[in-house]
Amino acid sequence: MAGNEPNTRPRAPHLQVYKWGPAMAVSILHRASGDGLAIVGVGLFLWWLGAIAGGPEAYAAFVACVWRDPSPEITLFHQVTNILGKIVLVGLTWAFFQHLFSGLRHFVLDTGAGYELKSNKLWSTVVIAAGIAATAATWLYIMAEAL
């Protein structure tokens, strides 16, 4: 192919063509949550590890950025990052549970079970609901402990 003429080969239908269902959603969420954990989650984990090794001051700076700045006059930057940090942490909690439950579903599918339309739809829905429920339960527990 010279590369200039328009590609007339038939193209595989993509997301917008299909009717959305739980199985399709859980598949995409598995990839999205995995990528989020791999890039954002692992990045935050390495930052946290470095802050622990760096000593009390480095660790306090990390906490002040990601969670809560204890100083009386909080900079605008930290006001933003304190909110952003909590959103990211809740998001990572959800991504962890979503990827965990979805991964467990894949272990079941690997045995050849759970492909019947009804049970496939049921367990896809259960995975999504369980991911949200576990995230809510975790943060309710954290907030109850913090108060």
Added chain:
Amino acid sequence: MGDGTHLGKVRGLGSSGHGSQHWLQQRLTALGNILLVGFFVVSLIRLPLGDHAAVLRWAANPMVALALILMVVSVFWHLRLGLTVLIEDYVHGPMLLLATVLLNFYAIGGAVYGIFTIARIALVPVMAAGPGGM
């Protein structure tokens, strides 16, 4: 795509012959992640995360440090497999090589940074005690 000819193999087309290895490693590291990341997340929820001394004491415990290093290995191995598939699905042409190289830099660099940092956290108290001081 490659049809198994010598030219196709030279161009890296067609099956790499490593599909089942990739599949199995993804499952085995997933099992490792269930145990190790599960332990890590439960620890995070229970730790007083604002208290540096408490977090340091926890991470410096030899069994915890060992579990954290194993977790870094399992997680980075698993994420490299997962992101490889992501890149293969969405990146084509010359960018494919660049993205794959960057992924390997991230996976190896991140894992080494993580392992080194955990080792430092676990071993600094031992070194500070000086020779003979255990």
